[in-house]
Amino acid sequence: MKEIYLDNHSNTKLDERVLEAMLPYLKENYGNAQSMHCLGEISKDALDKARKQTADLINAKENEIYFTSNASEANNLAIKGIADAYKQKGKHIVVSAIEHFSVLNSLKRLEQSGYTVTYVPVDKYGFVSLDELTKALKNDTVLVSIQHANPEIGTIQPIEEISKIVHEKGILFHTDAVCTVGTIPVDVEKTGVDLLTFSGSQFYAPKGAAALYVKKGVRVTPQIDGGIQENGRRSGTENIPAIIGFGKACEIAKNEMAQNQAKIVSLRDNLITGIQNKIEYAFLNGHPEKRLPNNVNFSIEFIEGEGMLLFLDQKGIYITSGSACTSKALKMSHVLSATKIDTAIAQGSVLMTLSKHTTQEDIDYILKEFPPIVNRLRDMSPLYAYFIKTGKRQDAGPGSDFGHEHEHEAEAE
Numbered sequence: 001m002k003e004i005y006l007d008n009h010s011n012t013k014l015d016e017r018v019l020e021a022m023l024p025y026l027k028e029n030y031g032n033a034q035s036m037h038c039l040g041e042i043s044k045d046a047l048d049k050a051r052k053q054t055a056d057l058i059n060a061k062e063n064e065i066y067f068t069s070n071a072s073e074a075n076n077l078a079i080k081g082i083a084d085a086y087k088q089k090g091k092h093i094v095v096s097a098i099e100h101f102s103v104l105n106s107l108k109r110l111e112q113s114g115y116t117v118t119y120v121p122v123d124k125y126g127f128v129s130l131d132e133l134t135k136a137l138k139n140d141t142v143l144v145s146i147q148h149a150n151p152e153i154g155t156i157q158p159i160e161e162i163s164k165i166v167h168e169k170g171i172l173f174h175t176d177a178v179c180t181v182g183t184i185p186v187d188v189e190k191t192g193v194d195l196l197t198f199s200g201s202q203f204y205a206p207k208g209a210a211a212l213y214v215k216k217g218v219r220v221t222p223q224i225d226g227g228i229q230e231n232g233r234r235s236g237t238e239n240i241p242a243i244i245g246f247g248k249a250c251e252i253a254k255n256e257m258a259q260n261q262a263k264i265v266s267l268r269d270n271l272i273t274g275i276q277n278k279i280e281y282a283f284l285n286g287h288p289e290k291r292l293p294n295n296v297n298f299s300i301e302f303i304e305g306e307g308m309l310l311f312l313d314q315k316g317i318y319i320t321s322g323s324a325c326t327s328k329a330l331k332m333s334h335v336l337s338a339t340k341i342d343t344a345i346a347q348g349s350v351l352m353t354l355s356k357h358t359t360q361e362d363i364d365y366i367l368k369e370f371p372p373i374v375n376r377l378r379d380m381s382p383l384y385a386y387f388i389k390t391g392k393r394q395d396a397g398p399g400s401d402f403g404h405e406h407e408h409e410a411e412a413e
Contacts, residue, residue, distance in 0.1 A: 003316040004362045006352040008202075008294060009151040009179060010320065013357055014245075015204035021248040022206065025241040033238050034229065043240050050247025054211055057250040058196065059187040066212045066230045067243050071178045071199035072102035073223075074212035077234065078174045078195045079106040081220035082143045083115060086172070090140025091115040096128045096157075097338040098150050100176055104334075120146075124339050125287040126155035130165060137169045148177040148186070148196075152335045152351060153286030154295025156180070163192035172218060178202055178210075179292055182253040184261060194218050200242075204356070205249035209242035260356045264293045267358055271296050274367040279374050285336065285349065294354040299336075299345045302384035303377040308350050311373040317366055319352045344383075344393075 005013070025046060031039025033047045048062075055062045068074040083093065093110065095103060097119045107117045118136040120128055128146055137144070144166045149156040159175055166173040174195035180186050181196075182203025188196055195218065199210035214220055214233075226235025275282050281301035300308065305321030312319060336346040352366075378384040386394045 001316045002365060004318065004358075004365060006296075006317065006319045006354060006358070006362075006366075008353040008355040009351070010353075011201050011207060012204045012355055014206055015249060015252060017252060018205055018245045018248045022241045022245040025244050029240075033240060034227070043238075046244055047238060047240060050243045050250075053247035053251045057186075057254050058181060058198070058213060059189050060213050061216065063231070064188075064213055064216055066214060066233050067238065067246070068210045068212055068234055069208055069239065070201075071176070071197050071210045072100075074197040074199075074210050075100065075102040075176055076106050077212055077220060077223050078197060078214075079103060079143070079145060080110065080223055081233075082172055082174065082195070082218075083110050084221035085219040086142040090138070090142050092118070092138050092141045094118045094120060094133065094136045094141055094144045096120050096122060096146050098122055098126060098152075098335045099145065099147055100151070100178070103145055103147075103176060122338050124341075125290075126150055126153045126285075126335070126339055127287070128157055128162065130158075130161065133162065134165055137166070137171060141169070141171050143172050143174060145174040145176065148175045148180045149292050150286070150335060151179045151292075151295075151353075152333060153297050153339070154179075154291035155286045156184075156290050156292060159191050159193070167192060179295075182250065182257070183293060185257065188213055188215070195220075200246035200249050203249055203253045206242050206245045208239055209246035211246070256356075261293050264354050264356065264358065267354055267360060267363055268294060268296055270360070271352065271354075271363050271366065274363065275370070278367060278371045282374075283345065285339070285341070294358075296352040296354070298350055299341065300348040300350065300374055301345060302348065302381045302387065303374065304347045305349050307377050308348070308370075308373060311376070312370065315369045315373075317369065319350055321350055 025043065029039065029042050031037065031043045033040060033043040051062045051065050055065045068077065091114060093107060093115060095107060095117065111117055120133045120136055122128055146157055146162050148159050163173050172194045175193050176197045177186055178197060178199045179202060181198035194215045196213040201207045220233060222233050222235065224235045229235050229238055272284060275298055279300065283299045285297040285299055286295065309319060309321055332343055332346050333349065336349060383394050
């Protein structure tokens with residue numbers, strides 16, 4: 001059976017060149033980077049090289065890169081670390097309503113300790129309201145954290161503009177750039193961010209390797225107590241093989257980003273156009289243009305996302321119905337909820353994320369198999385049967401046409 005993996009926001013396939021770079025540090029070069037013997041020095045030199053490769057990808061300085069085990073840890077370090085380090089200034093934090101749960105749940109923990117949080121709304125495309133952001137900033141605001149791009153709907157925020165608004169008030173700015181670093185150009189000097197989270201699992205490095213950029217001069221309280229690793233900001237024996245892989249993946253991403261992006265955007269647009277042409281009442285979530293190169297998120301009317309996932313899985317097509325951290329939760333995505341999409345429509349959302357390994361043959365196969373699956377599920381749907389019979393939504397009031405509002409939105413896009 002043909003297998004097509006379109007769940008690349010969850011994890012990407014390891015690049016063979018990355019694996020090759022890692023292997024010596026899984027076998028003969030197993031020394032601890034903090035040990036003062038030959039094997040330790042070999043690991044330390046490799047660690048330093050990986051840090052430079054990582055810094056070069058985002059135009060940072062090597063001493064501004066702190067390796068972590070994953071992006072959730074990096075987000076926790078950024079949010080909680082800044083909150084504690086600057087608590088004398090204030091205990092107010094501002095974030096968007098569509099942040100990753102590692103940010104949102106960190107804030108819940110801080111709220112239990114007396115901090116206050118303002119959640120800035122987004123529009124139907126997922127863009128943060130800049131007016132609401134400006135209004136939310138206070139004298140005691142110590143941090144603003146806004147995702148660079150959302151992994152579920154793909155919308156890319158105007159991060160440089162947000163950074164200027166935040167810094168005009170003398171407030172620190174963190175961005176979760178997990179979905180953008182390694183996929184599109186990200187320059188910490190141009191964006192002006194003070195802290196930035198990114199993860200190698202998004203661009204063909206191994207799981208277990210991520211990093212937090214902390215601009216020189218910014219204070220962050222460590223969240224793991226222990227040794228002197230990562231300049232004392234992240235204790236614990238370094239995962240050298242994973243970090244080596246991360247660094248190599250950063251080097252490859254920097255060199256091959258332009259060609260990968262061009263290829264993936266073309267395939268993404270073919271997939272979006274194909275779904276819109278072959279499936280009625282399919283609505284694209286997120287901005288149609290200002291979106292991640294590899295992100296395709298549709299809400300398919302009358303059916304649930306889980307059903308589509310199961311039938312596609314039987315055809316060897318692996319996708320998800322939302323972010324990797326919520327796809328198993330039987331509730332509406334907080335991201336789609338924030339865009340104010342109709343709840344019934346949101347239940348039929350599917351997320352497909354492409355990679356540099358995706359081919360046009362893969363897209364053609366999906367466009368062949370997906371429409372019949374939708375038709376099969378709709379044939380079993382009482383909501384669809386009611387619509388075919390009456391032309392109305394089952395829960396709509398007298399005289400209202402099903403999908404009328406969304407048809408106009410689609411035309412506008």
